[in-house]
Amino acid sequence: xxxxxxxxxxxxxxxxxxxxxxxxxxxxxxxxxxxxxxxxxxxxxxxxxxxxxxxxxxxxxxxxxxxxxxxxxxxxxxxxxxxxxxxxxxxxxxxxxxxxxxxxxxxxxxxxxxxxxxxxxxxxxxxxxxxxxxxxxxxxxxxxxxxxxxxxxxxxxxxxxxxxxxxx
Amino acid sequence: xxxxxxxxxxxxxxxxxxxxxxxxxxxxxxxxxxxxxxxxxxxxxxxxxxxxxxxxxxxxxxxxxxxxxxxxxxxxxxxxxxxxxxxxxxxxxxxxxxxxxxxxxxxxxxxxxxxxxxxxxxxxxxxxxxxxxxxxxxxxxxxxxxxxxxxxxxxxxxxxxxxxxxxxxxxxxxxxxxxxxxxxxxxxxxxxxxxxxxxxxxxxxxxxxxxxxxxxxxxxxxxxxxxxxxxxxxxxxxxxxxxxxxxxxxxxxxxxxxxxxxxxxxxxxxxxxxxx
Numbered sequence: 001x002x003x004x005x006x007x008x009x010x011x012x013x014x015x016x017x018x019x020x021x022x023x024x025x026x027x028x029x030x031x032x033x034x035x036x037x038x039x040x041x042x043x044x045x046x047x048x049x050x051x052x053x054x055x056x057x058x059x060x061x062x063x064x065x066x067x068x069x070x071x072x073x074x075x076x077x078x079x080x081x082x083x084x085x086x087x088x089x090x091x092x093x094x095x096x097x098x099x100x101x102x103x104x105x106x107x108x109x110x111x112x113x114x115x116x117x118x119x120x121x122x123x124x125x126x127x128x129x130x131x132x133x134x135x136x137x138x139x140x141x142x143x144x145x146x147x148x149x150x151x152x153x154x155x156x157x158x159x160x161x162x163x164x165x166x167x168x
Numbered sequence: 169x170x171x172x173x174x175x176x177x178x179x180x181x182x183x184x185x186x187x188x189x190x191x192x193x194x195x196x197x198x199x200x201x202x203x204x205x206x207x208x209x210x211x212x213x214x215x216x217x218x219x220x221x222x223x224x225x226x227x228x229x230x231x232x233x234x235x236x237x238x239x240x241x242x243x244x245x246x247x248x249x250x251x252x253x254x255x256x257x258x259x260x261x262x263x264x265x266x267x268x269x270x271x272x273x274x275x276x277x278x279x280x281x282x283x284x285x286x287x288x289x290x291x292x293x294x295x296x297x298x299x300x301x302x303x304x305x306x307x308x309x310x311x312x313x314x315x316x317x318x319x320x321x322x323x324x325x326x327x328x329x330x331x332x333x334x335x336x337x338x339x340x341x342x343x344x345x346x347x348x349x350x351x352x353x354x355x356x357x358x359x360x361x362x363x364x365x366x367x368x369x370x371x372x373x374x375x376x377x378x379x380x381x382x383x384x385x386x387x388x389x390x391x392x393x394x395x396x397x398x399x400x401x402x403x404x405x406x407x408x409x410x411x412x413x414x415x416x417x418x419x420x421x422x423x424x425x426x427x428x429x430x431x432x433x434x435x436x437x438x439x440x441x442x443x444x
Contacts, residue, residue, distance in 0.1 A: 022222050025281075028416075031355065032283035051181050059188040063195075068218075069281065070210050070288040070324055072199025077192030084185035131196050133285050133352075141285075141352070 005046060013061060016041050021068045024156075032145070035152040036075075038065060039124055040160050042083050043117060044105055047090065058083030071132060078127040082120050089119050105161060117157050118150075125150045199286070200332070209317045209324050210279060210290045216322035219290055223278040227419070234419045241308035270385050271425040273297065275305075275323075277418045282355040287327040289313065293423065294321040302383060304424040310389040310412040311335070311377060312421055323423075329355055329415055336378035337390055342367055345378045348390065348409070355415045357394060360407040367405065369396050375409050382429040 020038040027034055042058050062079030066072060082089075093116035094108060105113060125146040133142055176183065210216065275297075279290035293299050295318045305312045305325050313333065316326040326333055329350050337360055338345035344367035350358045360375060373393045379386025395408040426432075 018218075021218070028283050034283060052184050055181060055184050055188065059192070062192070066195065067212070068210055068215050068279075069284075070199070070290075071284070071286070072197075073192035073195025077189055077196065080185055080188040080192065084181065131193075134196075134200060138285075138352075 017064055033148045035156045037153055037156040040157050055083045074128055074131040078124045081127055082124045121153045122150045211317050211319040211322040211324045219278040237308050269428050273423045275421050275423050280418055282329050282415050285331050285352040287329040289325040291323045294318050294323050296320050299323045299423055304384040305421050306388055307413055307421045336380045337375050338378040340374040340376045358409045360409050363405040365403050382426050382432050
């Protein structure tokens with residue numbers, strides 16, 4: 001069972017990085033809007049898994065993306081942040097039931113899932129763009145990018161979850 | 169002692185997060201300072217390899233456009249060449265054309281960004297092809313940026329579409345010079361600042377590189393003036409420059425090496441040292 005999880009998450013890591021750099025980074029919708037759907041990895045990481053491991057893997061994921069995009073450490077920072085606060089967001093969206101390992105993200109109600117994905121994506125994007133643009137002068141640009149890219153990312157992440165959730 | 173250990177165990181997630189977040193911030197701030205030896209760049213074996221693979225596929229989709237561009241450049245160069253040969257026969261010998269200070273190398277863009285506020289390109293040439301930091305990069309149509317990191321086989325370029333970039337440029341007509349910067353709004357429009365108000369500024373005039381740096385030869389095309397703005401009480405124009413290059417569509421580029429750069433910099437440093 002452990003080996004199976006390990007294998008699935010490794011494949012997911014590589015596949016999402018490739019999807020991000022080869023496809024999603026080239027969309028440039030309306031000139032500058034790109035979805036950052038690779039964070040699906042953090043969102044669907046097993047809910048009962050070791051939290052420190054997730055934070056470390058999220059950092060690694062972000063750093064890999066940074067390496068491809070020449071963006072310093074902005075993705076790594078945003079990723080480790082949402083990995084760290086994930087337990088609280090889970091509690092906020094799904095109530096305490098998530099702590100009893102009774103839920104699967106693919107099986108929750110649409111509203112709960114949407115609030116979970118939405119909050120995580122918007123937090124990630126806000127930190128990402130704040131660090132990337134790095135100036136209070138352009139706060140409007142930060143909010144605008146967060147919102148537009150965020151909506152785009154949320155749609156793709158929800159799509160990916162529906163597409164790949166296992167049907168039992 | 170035990171309490172300290174308990175504290176660490178209890179807060180291990182938070183501490184791990186803080187540690188990793190600090191590392192990320194360090195990388196971020198480092199990337200904001202111009203060419204200090206960077207760790208995280210796309211000029212390495214893995215990223216470069218994957219981007220070359222991608223470009224080997226996506227190249228086919230842009231072949232027609234790229235060919236048109238090269239043909240256009242050929243045409244322009246041929247006209248220049250014919251004019252030149254006429255001049256040479258008329259004026260006997262002119263050694264300037266024979267031993268040029270600049271050496272050009274071709275390269276291919278394998279990754280290009282233009283939608284962020286700090287944009288970089290990755291080239292498929294690196295240290296092994298004698299590409300080094302601070303060489304200029306131009307395309308058939310005009311200026312692109314400056315090499316800011318190299319690995320063995322790849323190099324990254326600080327694009328002119330980067331808020332860190334500042335390039336010396338001048339009006340072709342009048343020799344008034346200023347700095348070319350970018351305000352992140354439009355990948356086809358850059359800004360030329362610090363042009364004195366005495367300069368005759370006309371919309372549609374051509375802007376070229378200034379030749380005051382050791383990076384670009386003088387007179388490389390940049391763009392045309394699209395709009396200008398003179399703030400009240402200010403002695404300097406802010407110009408909007410429509411770039412000749414379509415920065416969103418680049419493939420074949422030239423890397424320029426200034427063979428005298430070292431000598432010039434050495435001399436300038438020596439002068440600085442004496443003054444101190």
